[in-house]
Amino acid sequence: MINKQLVSPKSIVVVGASNDVCKPGGKILKNLIDGNFSGNLYAINLKEDLVQGIKSYKDINKLPNVDLAVIAIAAKYCPATVDFLVNNKTTKAFIIISAGFGEENEQGAKYEQQIVDTINKVNGCLIGPNCIGVLNTNYNGIFTTPIPKLSPKGVDLISGSGATAVFIMETALPKGLTFNSVYSVGNSAQMGVEEVLQYLDQTYNPETSSQVKLLYIEDISKPQKLLKHASSLINKGCKIAAIKSGSSEAGSRAASSHTGALASPDVAVDALFRKAGIVRCYGREELVTVASIFKHKQLTGKNIALITHAGGPAVMLTDSLSKGGLNIPHIHGEKANQLLEKLYDGSSVANPIDFLATGTAQQLADIIDYCENDFDNIDAMVVIFGSPGLTKVFDVYEVLHQKMKTCKKPIYPVLPSTFETKEEIFAFQNQGHQSFNDEVILGDMLCKVFNTPKPQNDNIELIDIDTKKIREIVENAGTGYISPKNIQALFDAVGIPRTKEAVAKTKNEAVVYAKELGLPVVMKVIGPVHKSDVGGVVLNVKTEKMVELQFEQMMQIKDTTSILIQPMLSGIEIYAGAKKEGEFGHQILCGLGGIFIEVFKDVSSALAPVSHNEAMEMIKSLKSYKIIEGTRGKEGINEQMFADVVVRLSALVKAAPEIIEMDINPLLGTATKIIAVDARIRL
Numbered sequence: 001m002i003n004k005q006l007v008s009p010k011s012i013v014v015v016g017a018s019n020d021v022c023k024p025g026g027k028i029l030k031n032l033i034d035g036n037f038s039g040n041l042y043a044i045n046l047k048e049d050l051v052q053g054i055k056s057y058k059d060i061n062k063l064p065n066v067d068l069a070v071i072a073i074a075a076k077y078c079p080a081t082v083d084f085l086v087n088n089k090t091t092k093a094f095i096i097i098s099a100g101f102g103e104e105n106e107q108g109a110k111y112e113q114q115i116v117d118t119i120n121k122v123n124g125c126l127i128g129p130n131c132i133g134v135l136n137t138n139y140n141g142i143f144t145t146p147i148p149k150l151s152p153k154g155v156d157l158i159s160g161s162g163a164t165a166v167f168i169m170e171t172a173l174p175k176g177l178t179f180n181s182v183y184s185v186g187n188s189a190q191m192g193v194e195e196v197l198q199y200l201d202q203t204y205n206p207e208t209s210s211q212v213k214l215l216y217i218e219d220i221s222k223p224q225k226l227l228k229h230a231s232s233l234i235n236k237g238c239k240i241a242a243i244k245s246g247s248s249e250a251g252s253r254a255a256s257s258h259t260g261a262l263a264s265p266d267v268a269v270d271a272l273f274r275k276a277g278i279v280r281c282y283g284r285e286e287l288v289t290v291a292s293i294f295k296h297k298q299l300t301g302k303n304i305a306l307i308t309h310a311g312g313p314a315v316m317l318t319d320s321l322s323k324g325g326l327n328i329p330h331i332h333g334e335k336a337n338q339l340l341e342k343l344y345d346g347s348s349v350a351n352p353i354d355f356l357a358t359g360t361a362q363q364l365a366d367i368i369d370y371c372e373n374d375f376d377n378i379d380a381m382v383v384i385f386g387s388p389g390l391t392k393v394f395d396v397y398e399v400l401h402q403k404m405k406t407c408k409k410p411i412y413p414v415l416p417s418t419f420e421t422k423e424e425i426f427a428f429q430n431q432g433h434q435s436f437n438d439e440v441i442l443g444d445m446l447c448k449v450f451n452t453p454k455p456q457n458d459n460i461e462l463i464d465i466d467t468k469k470i471r472e473i474v475e476n477a478g479t480g481y482i483s484p485k486n487i488q489a490l491f492d493a494v495g496i497p498r499t500k501e502a503v504a505k506t507k508n509e510a511v512v513y514a515k516e517l518g519l520p521v522v523m524k525v526i527g528p529v530h531k532s533d534v535g536g537v538v539l540n541v542k543t544e545k546m547v548e549l550q551f552e553q554m555m556q557i558k559d560t561t562s563i564l565i566q567p568m569l570s571g572i573e574i575y576a577g578a579k580k581e582g583e584f585g586h587q588i589l590c591g592l593g594g595i596f597i598e599v600f601k602d603v604s605s606a607l608a609p610v611s612h613n614e615a616m617e618m619i620k621s622l623k624s625y626k627i628i629e630g631t632r633g634k635e636g637i638n639e640q641m642f643a644d645v646v647v648r649l650s651a652l653v654k655a656a657p658e659i660i661e662m663d664i665n666p667l668l669g670t671a672t673k674i675i676a677v678d679a680r681i682r683l
């Protein structure tokens with residue numbers, strides 16, 4: 001576990017400390033010195049008594065007891081060093097920045113394991129190996145620069161990649177973003193992103209803890225842990241944004257069902273983030289922009305006022321916000337006219353509020369006051385204000401500073417002249433503000449933040465299913481695709497409504513069943529997996545004679561063992577499916593069915609277990625939702641019943657985790673009922 005020796009050590013030793021600040025062991029010592037670490041700082045260098053002015057021990061035996069060891073020596077010397085420190089110097093926390101471990105070869109992996117075992121024995125903590133280290137308000141334990149401004153109100157960054165952590169800090173600096181802590185977990189031999197997040201969750205204090213967490217993850221090895229602690233933190237009032245890179249590998253997978261093809265591991269990441277309430281980003285600029293948005297007052301509504309002295313950026317921002325579902329409402333009426341009076345001729349207050357290139361600081365103050373106090377249809381303001389180089393804009397940014405302090409509505413400052421108004425931006429940020437330099441990235445990210453759902457409650461409603469029966473069927477069904485009979489039995493046990501059907505092995509049986517079920521009927525081959533592709537589905541068979549004829553013909557189709565007979569039903573074709581995604585558990589999907597799913601691939605997904613509310617959200621977020629609702633006089637389908645099928649599907653895979661993938665395609669839905677007519681389940 002992360003411990004107090006790591007977070008706030010009383011003493012630190014740098015093993016492999018150097019006078020050469022171009023070496024990791026030299027730079028990390030320099031950073032610790034520059035950061036004015038207030039505890040005892042020691043060095044181990046086999047040749048020196050003093051390294052960068054810090055006492056160095058040639059003989060490690062002479063080293064006093066020490067809380068935290070930062071190790072920058074060759075991998076092969078690390079296990080013995082750790083062992084010595086643990087057993088002789090009461091050291092409980094380690095940061096190993098050296099590489100040459102599991103990421104390199106088998107021998108390295110052995111060293112890594114040895115070190116973890118040693119540290120675990122004393123319940124100690126290990127960050128790395130193969131990382132840049134740890135940085136917090138107590139000490140600068142990283143061997144890289146820049147060192148950002150540190151403050152308890154800054155953000156916490158946990159990164160699976162050291163270099164990326166450095167570049168995220170580079171991106172953050174010009175925005176005025178400060179940091180509370182940075183953890184670079186490297187090989188995550190003992191502590192990974194999930195464990196650090198767990199620690200931040202368990203030690204969270206609403207008064208003193210940072211409320212913004214940023215994650216860079218290449219591999220989610222413990223998705224359930226991530227989900228648990230991310231949603232817990234967000235429920236406590238935190239905000240989390242994350243990059244999960246490596247999303248394209250999934251596409252190449254061969255899959256035998258619709259669900260298999262649609263539900264990639266990356267869709268599972270999306271589903272996990274949605275369930276946890278994490279804002280998903282795809283690059284550093286996005287991540288840092290979202291973090292800066294998080295640092296502003298909460299956006300509580302969709303209506304944004306754009307305030308600018310430059311038309312173009314406001315138009316681009318309007319496009320971006322509208323595309324993402326936020327509004328730029330028209331501003332008019334008596335108050336608007338009053339405001340217009342205060343501006344120069346040619347200004348506009350209709351929104352965007354354009355107060356021209358000659359606009360003054362006082363005019364900006366007036367505009368903000370009207371938006372804050374008089375325009376009820378405004379929830380937030382974006383102020384875009386740069387300089388074409390004719391005048392300084394300190395007075396304008398001072399107005400921004402004052403108004404951002406006092407206004408209840410969030411004000412997002414876009415300061416585009418990052419070169420020309422460098423000094424003014426610096427002064428503005430030094431007052432504790434974050435600013436944005438690109439209005440479109442801000443617009444896109446504002447929409448993203450606004451549209452990210454709250455964490456899903458894990459209170460899943462209990463529904464009536466026959467678990468005993470489900471287990472019995474699954475345990476006796478073998479592996480691979482299961483028979484229509486077993487599917488029927490599973491659906492009945494879990495309460496998914498299905499069509500009546502019968503399996504005919506002879507022509508006579510076919511006629512008898514067709515009469516029982518009621519003509520017209522549908523006839524389908526049993527054997528081939530994709531029935532339509534081999535001409536194995538015949539709809540609307542109206543007479544006994546036709547049943548006989550079709551039976552004879554269909555039995556000739558390759559791999560056909562018998563014929564399934566169903567009544568001919570009508571309704572809108574919908575789809576629901578599930579797929580197991582390793583440690584993530586099952587993904588549940590739904591959408592329109594039949595050919596829609598193949599052509600438009602319009603599905604929504606969620607991680608099981610899915611609540612009724614979540615299922616309703618899934619349905620409503622479909623692009624084809626209008627069809628489900630009913631459109632242009634055409635009756636839709638019963639959404640509550642559709643959601644119920646999705647919830648029951650989720651309950652089925654919980655009771656039968658052996659299900660690797662399954663799809664029900666289609667279910668035929670009307671305003672009064674939903675009935676499954678085709679399903680595949682693979683165990």
Ligand code: ADP
Nearest residue numbers: 522530531532566567568569594665666677678
């Ligand atoms: P497959 O998916 O193997 O091609 P399906 O059983 O899904 O076979 O049938 C293909 C299509 O036939 C369905 O998408 C649906 O349009 C239609 N269909 C299947 N069963 C029925 C039924 N009982 N009533 C009405 N239409 C059906």
Ligand code: MG
Nearest residue numbers: 665666678679
């Ligand atoms: Mg089908």
